């Protein structure tokens with residue numbers, strides 16, 4: 465179970481306090497759904513609907529981009545089996561960036 469789960473009703477990440485889905489969770493989701501992008505969108509749609517109920521003051525377009533728009537911005541080279549390797553990098557984000 466990932467540490468990077470949403471805390472409702474604020475939809476911040478329990479693992480890193482970023483707006484959820486945080487970059488780490490996005491990488492984990494890509495790794496998990498890399499062969500099933502349609503399933504990923506269905507999965508994210510569930511969160512989107514819940515977030516719309518919790519974050520009523522937020523614009524629907526903003527929430528749509530936050531929950532459903534981000535996979536389109538993930539570089540295509542991440543959409544393969546090796547993407548799972550990035551999960552380990554994500555756990556040590558600081559070291560990862562220092563290394564590169």
Ligand SMILES: [Zn+2]
Pocket residue numbers: 467468469477478479480481482486487488489
């Ligand atoms: Zn996180």
